[in-house]
Amino acid sequence: MPEITREIKLDPSVVPPLDDSILTLSETETEFLHSAISADDDELKSKIVEAQKIAYAQHPYPCIRAFHFVNLMMSENPIYPKVLESGKAGTTIFIDLGCCMGSDVRKLVADGYPASNVLGCDLRQEFIDCGHNFYHDSETCKIRFFTSDIFEVPYPFSAESALAFTGISQVTGLLQLREAVTHFYTGALFHLFDEATQYALALRVATLLKRKPGTVVFGRHQGLPEAGMINDHMQRTRYGHSPTSWPLLWKKVFSEVESEEFAENHVVTEAVLTHGFNRKVIGSTEQARMLIQNDQRAKRRAVRDYSSGIVAMVLNFNPWNVSDWYP
Numbered sequence: 238m239p240e241i242t243r244e245i246k247l248d249p250s251v252v253p254p255l256d257d258s259i260l261t262l263s264e265t266e267t268e269f270l271h272s273a274i275s276a277d278d279d280e281l282k283s284k285i286v287e288a289q290k291i292a293y294a295q296h297p298y299p300c301i302r303a304f305h306f307v308n309l310m311m312s313e314n315p316i317y318p319k320v321l322e323s324g325k326a327g328t329t330i331f332i333d334l335g336c337c338m339g340s341d342v343r344k345l346v347a348d349g350y351p352a353s354n355v356l357g358c359d360l361r362q363e364f365i366d367c368g369h370n371f372y373h374d375s376e377t378c379k380i381r382f383f384t385s386d387i388f389e390v391p392y393p394f395s396a397e398s399a400l401a402f403t404g405i406s407q408v409t410g411l412l413q414l415r416e417a418v419t420h421f422y423t424g425a426l427f428h429l430f431d432e433a434t435q436y437a438l439a440l441r442v443a444t445l446l447k448r449k450p451g452t453v454v455f456g457r458h459q460g461l462p463e464a465g466m467i468n469d470h471m472q473r474t475r476y477g478h479s480p481t482s483w484p485l486l487w488k489k490v491f492s493e494v495e496s497e498e499f500a501e502n503h504v505v506t507e508a509v510l511t512h513g514f515n516r517k518v519i520g521s522t523e524q525a526r527m528l529i530q531n532d533q534r535a536k537r538r539a540v541r542d543y544s545s546g547i548v549a550m551v552l553n554f555n556p557w558n559v560s561d562w563y564p
């Protein structure tokens with residue numbers, strides 16, 4: 238059984254101070270935030286900065302410092318249009334694991350995925366509350382947000398240890414989602430952990446997936462050209478997968494959870510490493526690299542001033558062809 242090592246509490250001396258100048262918004266992000274928060278740019282900026290301060294005080298993730306909570310990166314994943322289209326039928330379940338303030342799922346719903354089929358899960362209630370304060374929607378938001386720790390999902394996860402699923406609006410924990418999720422997103426989550434813990438995490442993700450063609454896991458995490466330890470500017474122990482090791486990880490996971498035949502014939506995994514980031518954002522001495530599936534996005538990101546490396550993944554139970562993902 239892979240050993241699970243959780244995140245450590247950070248020594249304040251290694252935490253870089255906040256810097257407003259890092260904030261950049263694309264046209265799409267600005268349009269979304271104008272409609273969701275405020276049409277006034279000054280007011281919008283001050284609300285973003287205020288939300289950032291509150292969240293960073295809870296846990297100083299570099300992605301919060303880099304304003305990723307308003308960067309809507311999920312919607313830029315090449316498989317996003319397919320996920321959205323399939324979700325519109327109203328028969329799927331979507332989850333964002335490690336949703337933080339929940340901007341990605343709010344954007345998903347704004348794009349037409351039915352809110353009643355969308356779940357946002359995070360370890361920390363404070364981030365979910367911060368999202369409700371930022372979007373001013375605690376009374377009106379139809380997305381089901383809940384706190385749960387992915388490592389509390391047992392492995393193996395038998396039907397007996399699952400809690401009854403009584404509808405998306407009733408979900409209070411991941412234990413209710415055994416083999417239930419059609420569309421599974423994780424952003425900047427795997428790279429928080431060492432190699433064994435990432436494997437343990439992937440096993441748990443696999444147990445929550447619906448065994449059905451069209452089920453998709455997608456995301457973005459820091460990666461390296463050769464898999465190995467990430468040189469972390471905050472002294473965390475973190476592992477970076479490579480475009481080669483990432484598919485092997487998932488093959489091993491599905492061989493274990495299902496069978497070698499299943500992993501071979503029913504699972505497709507893709508990961509591509511993209512350009513590095515600007516060092517200023519994370520205050521690191523080394524430039525981080527990103528793994529992502531498509532060059533177009535890499536080019537866009539290279540132009541913008543982004544903070545950490547990303548591994549993007551698409552894990553797709555057949556029948557879609559990989560070539561379908563690249564228009």
Ligand SMILES: C[S@@+](CC[C@H](N)C(=O)[O-])C[C@H]1O[C@@H](n2cnc3c(N)ncnc32)[C@H](O)[C@@H]1O
Binds near residue numbers: 334361
């Ligand atoms: C680095 S942030 C990434 C936030 C967002 N997904 C993004 O792409 O920018 C990682 C998020 O995962 C959450 N998280 C960390 N460990 C978790 C766990 N064991 N179970 C569920 N969520 C977890 C954190 O609280 C945090 O909100």
